[in-house]
Amino acid sequence: MCFRETPQGFESIKPINIIIGMNNSGKSRLLDMLHFAVNQGEFEGKKLEGRDAEILLSFPLIESELKSVFSSSHSTGSFSGGFGSDWEVGRRFIGKLITISIKNASERKFVGIDSVDLKSNEFREKLAKAVRNPFEGKIIRKISAERDINSSSDMSVSTIVQSDGSGATTNLNIFINNANFDRELVDTNLLTDLNTIVSPDTYFEGITVRSSDNNIWEIFLKENGKGWIPLSRSGSGLKTIILVLINVLLIPKKECKSHDNYIFLFEELENNLHPAIQRRLLSYIKKIALEMNATFFITTHSNVVIDLFSKDANAQIYHITQDAIVKNATTYIETSGILDDLDIRASDLLQSNGLIWVEGPSDRIYMNKFIELWSGGSITEGLNYQCIFYGGRIRAHLTSDVDDGQQKKLFEILLTNRHAIMLMDSDKETGDDGIDATKERIKAEFEKNKKLCWTTDGRTIENYIPQNAIESLYNMKMSKQLGKYDDYRVYLEESLPNDSEKFYKRKVLFAEKIRPHLQKENLEKIYDINDKMNEVIAEIKNWNKI
Numbered sequence: 001m002c003f004r005e006t007p008q009g010f011e012s013i014k015p016i017n018i019i020i021g022m023n024n025s026g027k028s029r030l031l032d033m034l035h036f037a038v039n040q041g042e043f044e045g046k047k048l049e050g051r052d053a054e055i056l057l058s059f060p061l062i063e064s065e066l067k068s069v070f071s072s073s074h075s076t077g078s079f080s081g082g083f084g085s086d087w088e089v090g091r092r093f094i095g096k097l098i099t100i101s102i103k104n105a106s107e108r109k110f111v112g113i114d115s116v117d118l119k120s121n122e123f124r125e126k127l128a129k130a131v132r133n134p135f136e137g138k139i140i141r142k143i144s145a146e147r148d149i150n151s152s153s154d155m156s157v158s159t160i161v162q163s164d165g166s167g168a169t170t171n172l173n174i175f176i177n178n179a180n181f182d183r184e185l186v187d188t189n190l191l192t193d194l195n196t197i198v199s200p201d202t203y204f205e206g207i208t209v210r211s212s213d214n215n216i217w218e219i220f221l222k223e224n225g226k227g228w229i230p231l232s233r234s235g236s237g238l239k240t241i242i243l244v245l246i247n248v249l250l251i252p253k254k255e256c257k258s259h260d261n262y263i264f265l266f267e268e269l270e271n272n273l274h275p276a277i278q279r280r281l282l283s284y285i286k287k288i289a290l291e292m293n294a295t296f297f298i299t300t301h302s303n304v305v306i307d308l309f310s311k312d313a314n315a316q317i318y319h320i321t322q323d324a325i326v327k328n329a330t331t332y333i334e335t336s337g338i339l340d341d342l343d344i345r346a347s348d349l350l351q352s353n354g355l356i357w358v359e360g361p362s363d364r365i366y367m368n369k370f371i372e373l374w375s376g377g378s379i380t381e382g383l384n385y386q387c388i389f390y391g392g393r394i395r396a397h398l399t400s401d402v403d404d405g406q407q408k409k410l411f412e413i414l415l416t417n418r419h420a421i422m423l424m425d426s427d428k429e430t431g432d433d434g435i436d437a438t439k440e441r442i443k444a445e446f447e448k449n450k451k452l453c454w455t456t457d458g459r460t461i462e463n464y465i466p467q468n469a470i471e472s473l474y475n476m477k478m479s480k481q482l483g484k485y486d487d488y489r490v491y492l493e494e495s496l497p498n499d500s501e502k503f504y505k506r507k508v509l510f511a512e513k514i515r516p517h518l519q520k521e522n523l524e525k526i527y528d529i530n531d532k533m534n535e536v537i538a539e540i541k542n543w544n545k546i
Contacts, residue, residue: 002026007056008326009033014316015289018309019299020329021320027299030318030326031142031265034297037135038263040104056111058099059134061127066090069126076120092116100128138263139255141247145267145299149231149239151218161246165239168246169219173209175250185253190245197241197280237272241281244269248288259292270302278304290314354385354419354543356536361389363423365511366461366518371540373520374533384544419543421536422446422453425460428485452539457527462488464529465514466522470495473517484527 003026010017010030019027036043036053043053070090097114110124118124142163152169157178159170175181191207198204206222219231219242231239244266252259266285270278282298282305289296298305309315310329317329358364364387371379381387422442426435435443435455446453458464465488467481474496482491524530 002029002324004324006325008324009056010318010326011328012316013295014314015293015295016286016309016312016315017295017297018305018315018317019297019320020301020306020317022322025320025322026324026326027320028267030320031267031297031299034135034263034265035140035142037102037133038138038140040102043104052103054101054103056099056101057133057135058097058114059131060095061093061098061113061131063091063094065127065131066093068130069123076122098127098131100131102133135263137261139257139261140265141251141262142265143240143243143247143267143269145271147240147243148236149219149243151216151232153216155217161243161251165243168243169209169217171246171250171254172207172219172242173217174254176209181254185250190249193245193249193284194241197277197284198238201274201277235272237274237277240269240271240273241277244281244285248285248292248294259288259294262294264294264296266296267299268301269298270300270304275302275304278302279308282308286312286314354421354540355417356385356387356421356423357390358387358423359390359425360507362507362511363387363461364389365508365515366464367423369515369518370523370529370533371536373518373523374537375540378546379537379540379544384546385540419539420446420451421539422451423461424453424455426456426458428459430485433485452535454532454536457529458484459486460488464523464526465518466526468522469514469517469519473514
């Protein structure tokens with residue numbers, strides 16, 4: 001419905017598959033795709049924007065499928081090419097990925113085999129019909145984003161739990177009050193797992209289903225110290241947890257199926273759940289996935305999910321962009337892009353929205369003043385960004401390359417905050433000098449991760465200070481503007497012999513004194529400061545969505 005001609009979907013399937021994207025980006029459509037893969041019949045006759053639904057499936061060929069197509073007792077002339085029987089050719093395809101197209105239960109088309117040019121149309125058609133659909137026989141269990149658990153008058157054993165939660169009360173009651181089902185699954189298993197997820201905030205001593213005078217049944221929970229409470233008086237977050245437990249614990253037992261037969265499609269489980277409970281619920285789902293060999297697809301807007309599964313070998317995160325492109329988020333940049341897309345800010349996690357790494361406190365004074373001037377005072381430290389010191393020698397222990405396993409001994413800047421700017425003095429004494437190896441490495445890492453690294457055009461940040469600011473501070477005429485690669489101490493020494501010898505011991509005091517005399521109209525003419533500050537302001541505004 002939202003996807004166009006370029007195929008979009010999953011490169012592979014893991015026990016936990018997370019789908020993240022903005023509203024109306026196509027998350028639910030990806031779940032529909034999985035539903036279609038299992039049962040094309042439910043989509044018969046339906047048009048998606050005027051087109052028939054179609055999926056592409058890629059999976060490794062197995063020997064039994066190939067043998068049903070390539071005979072070991074027959075040779076198809078030019079196809080076998082003198083290799084003997086057809087099987088002598090077909091056996092070479094074992095383990096190769098075949099891709100087929102499926103539009104309905106009876107229509108399959110051959111698309112290709114990985115690294116193989118199968119020119120025979122006859123064998124292409126036979127293969128497409130002979131290979132299995134890996135999704136055939138699977139059972140879809142879905143929980144929709146819009147869901148509830150309501151009371152019910154229908155107590156039929158045949159009642160199905162719908163994706164919106166309808167039928168959940170009935171199915172819980174079946175296990176409690178029907179002699180053909182094991183009540184222990186509710187009294188022990190479900191209750192224990194429920195308490196594992198909600199504790200230590202809450203503890204439930206019992207769960208049951210009761211009927212009113214008009215034969216309406218409702219779920220009741222016995223909370224420690226509060227007695228029996230109807231579920232209708234509880235929050236929707238608790239209902240979500242119970243709905244998950246009914247789907248993963250009770251339904252497979254009711255249908256006498258093992259968990260590996262199921263594909264669970266859960267939408268936005270985080271709704272009305274505290275982050276700590278989200279983590280416990282998702283950890284529980286992971287436990288079921290690994291111990292029971294179940295498969296989960298979960299759509300979400302929650303940064304908790306990203307934090308929990310971004311580095312899990314049994315999970316993967318897929319990001320649907322606004323232009324309906326599906327990407328497997330495997331790198332730092334891709335994961336960071338998800339957070340930006342969802343407008344999840346570092347301040348949402350009680351962190352600064354971004355960090356500016358500076359060598360020391362005097363650099364912080366200058367940077368704050370520059371930001372004040374270039375933003376017109378609209379951007380302030382502590383609200384929109386925070387400066388953090390690294391010190392000259394400490395710089396060698398920093399890295400912004402979070403994807404490189406070789407850097408594990410170094411402090412990973414971008415894990416402190418994914419929004420970062422680095423300011424470094426070039427320390428050049430002439431125009432022919434280069435920056436040292438550590439600065440080159442950090443600069444390259446920042447550029448690789450699409451972050452701003454500002455190496456001063458002149459020797460140090462003080463080389464940006466205009467001549468008229470010094471003259472204003474000391475109420476005197478300077479003989480010249482500081483040169484691009486001049487030593488600032490020597491420059492002051494020539495004109496201010498009584499003040500200059502202590503410059504490096506008083507850098508912070510000097511920065512505080514000169515700060516009120518810095519003006520944008522004088523600064524912006526010096527070297528590259530105007531271009532760099534425009535980049536800095538643009539970065540900070542992007543961090544803060546302003």
